[in-house]
Amino acid sequence: MDIKKQxxxxxxxTPKYGFLNDPNGLVQFKGVYHAFYQYLEKVTPQGKKSWxxxxxxxxxxxxxxxxxxxxxxxxxKDGCYSGNAIVFNEKIYLFYTGNVRDxxxxxxxxxxxxxxxxxxxxxxxxxxxxxxxxxxSHFRDPKVWRDEEESLWYxxxxxxxxxxxxxxxxxxxxxxxxxxxxxxxxxxxxxxxxMCECPDIIHFDDNYILIVSKQEKIIENGIEKDSCNAxxxxxxxxxxxxxxxxxxxxxxxxxGFDFYAPQSFIDEKNxxxxxxxxxxxxxxxxxxxxxxxxxxxxxxxxxREFVYKDNLLYQKPVKELETLRDTEINKNIEAxxxxxxLDNFCNxxxxxxxxxxxxxxxxxxxxxxxxxxxxxxxxxxxxxxLTNRFDEKNISIEEDLKTVNLFIDNSSVDLFLNEGKKVIxxxxxxxxxxxxxxxxxxxxxxxxxxxxxxxxx
Numbered sequence: 001m002d003i004k005k006q007x008x009x010x011x012x013x014t015p016k017y018g019f020l021n022d023p024n025g026l027v028q029f030k031g032v033y034h035a036f037y038q039y040l041e042k043v044t045p046q047g048k049k050s051w052x053x054x055x056x057x058x059x060x061x062x063x064x065x066x067x068x069x070x071x072x073x074x075x076x077k078d079g080c081y082s083g084n085a086i087v088f089n090e091k092i093y094l095f096y097t098g099n100v101r102d103x104x105x106x107x108x109x110x111x112x113x114x115x116x117x118x119x120x121x122x123x124x125x126x127x128x129x130x131x132x133x134x135x136x137s138h139f140r141d142p143k144v145w146r147d148e149e150e151s152l153w154y155x156x157x158x159x160x161x162x163x164x165x166x167x168x169x170x171x172x173x174x175x176x177x178x179x180x181x182x183x184x185x186x187x188x189x190x191x192x193x194x195m196c197e198c199p200d201i202i203h204f205d206d207n208y209i210l211i212v213s214k215q216e217k218i219i220e221n222g223i224e225k226d227s228c229n230a231x232x233x234x235x236x237x238x239x240x241x242x243x244x245x246x247x248x249x250x251x252x253x254x255x256g257f258d259f260y261a262p263q264s265f266i267d268e269k270n271x272x273x274x275x276x277x278x279x280x281x282x283x284x285x286x287x288x289x290x291x292x293x294x295x296x297x298x299x300x301x302x303x304r305e306f307v308y309k310d311n312l313l314y315q316k317p318v319k320e321l322e323t324l325r326d327t328e329i330n331k332n333i334e335a336x337x338x339x340x341x342l343d344n345f346c347n348x349x350x351x352x353x354x355x356x357x358x359x360x361x362x363x364x365x366x367x368x369x370x371x372x373x374x375x376x377x378x379x380x381x382x383x384x385x386l387t388n389r390f391d392e393k394n395i396s397i398e399e400d401l402k403t404v405n406l407f408i409d410n411s412s413v414d415l416f417l418n419e420g421k422k423v424i425x426x427x428x429x430x431x432x433x434x435x436x437x438x439x440x441x442x443x444x445x446x447x448x449x450x451x452x453x454x455x456x457x
Contacts, residue, residue: 006345007291007429009409010450011324012278012299013054013062019043020298022141022198022261023275024051025068025085025094028268029119033059034092035275035300036068038082043297045286049079051096055119059273059303059320068094068114068122075100075110075127082141082198083111084263092116093176095155097140098127107137111157113177129155129171132181136160139169141198143263144176150239156185158197158212166192166214168199170242182242190246191216198230198261201237201244202272204308208237210244211253213261228280230254230262232313248311255395256415256425257281257382264306272306273318278412278425288386290429291411301425302407302414316420317407321348327449333439340447341434345411348448349435351404357441363406365432367413371401378404378417382428395422 025036039052051069076098083096100108111129138160168185193216200211235246262276279298366383381390415424
């Protein structure tokens with residue numbers, strides 16, 4: 001195996017070339033899954049972004065459908081920014097933000113609509129929501145859903161208020177074309193940073209979950225820096241007042257190194273699924289990745305399913321990924337060290353702890369997991385390609401660690417703890433072709449080698 005060639009993910013949505021970031025317009029239409037994403041043909045984080053388009057029948061194998069929306073009209077000439085999709089009356093409705101810049105660098109923002117009857121060609125209808133008073137032009141990322149009880153459509157938009165504080169604007173409509181402004185969705189007494197991007201509301205029976213990608217200033221080692229995290233909280237959606245009232249603390253949706261801008265949708269099996277951008281970070285961090293030399297950058301996470309139970313938001317990989325399993329290897333490990341060679345970097349690994357004892361797990365030379373059973377902390381180290389030192393995170397488990405699931409797809413790693421109670425997304429460029437486990441107690445290793453096909457060739 002040529003390790004240097006094991007870089008581009010096979011099954012994560014990844015551009016053949018160019019730059020990928022936020023997922024857009026996730027939807028299932030007539031049995032086909034559609035995923036759009038912010039796209040630039042050159043590998044650079046900044047520019048006039050289009051919506052690239054992928055489709056799938058199984059959430060595993062993705063087909064590149066080219067560009068769906070280009071920045072080619074007066075209302076989106078400097079970028080077709082993020083948004084979502086819904087299906088209604090046998091059509092796909094795409095809602096997105098049109099970005100417009102003037103000669104002096106000033107910004108205008110329009111919430112726009114495009115539709116498709118076949119899922120292949122898209123007709124732009126122009127702006128449907130204009131910037132209301134009380135906000136700066138940082139006003140973007142519409143998310144639309146239907147409330148069947150009221151026979152109304154709701155739209156939330158990520159926003160920055162005139163006071164330079166983050167919030168979310170709420171609108172409602174009866175026909176998807178004419179929208180009425182309801183007000184600021186989030187309590188202004190709470191800290192929402194200086195911008196709330198990519199807002200999302202998910203409804204589970206009597207429970208509402210709010211997700212925002214919050215931008216704020218933090219102090220780290222005495223230095224002020226920007227922090228960008230996707231967080232969730234449960235609460236009440238007071239429709240008459242147009243307010244979301246949190247009843248839980250905010251929690252990180254993902255505790256990894258590379259995760260931002262998640263977007264959910266409901267598929268035809270009535271599952272609440274989502275994908276997120278497996279990217280982000282400072283400019284040097286992004287542009288120093290080995291993938292840049294190959295002409296592409298970033299991926300989505302694997303599709304994941306949200307399950308809300310016991311006041312917790314669990315995440316699990318979609319069951320369709322099991323169809324990739326080709327060879328299964330099981331091994332019981334008891335107070336011993338093992339060293340196991342892998343033939344490729346596309347596989348699924350599960351550790352099941354049968355005793356609460358420490359262990360150390362080294363994955364392909366560039367990723368290390370070390371569990372302290374007394375403190376109930378999982379230490380994660382990832383070799384940084386820019387500094388050649390290990391980035392490090394300590395994940396508090398809060399209870400016994402029972403399962404660790406790693407989904408490795410060349411340079412992408414989706415990691416699930418305790419069946420999805422905590423999730424960690426990681427970009428890692430591997431250096432070796434073996435895994436090593438040093439277990440102080442009993443655990444079971446289940447290894448599933450994936451098939452050799454490639455969705456991204």
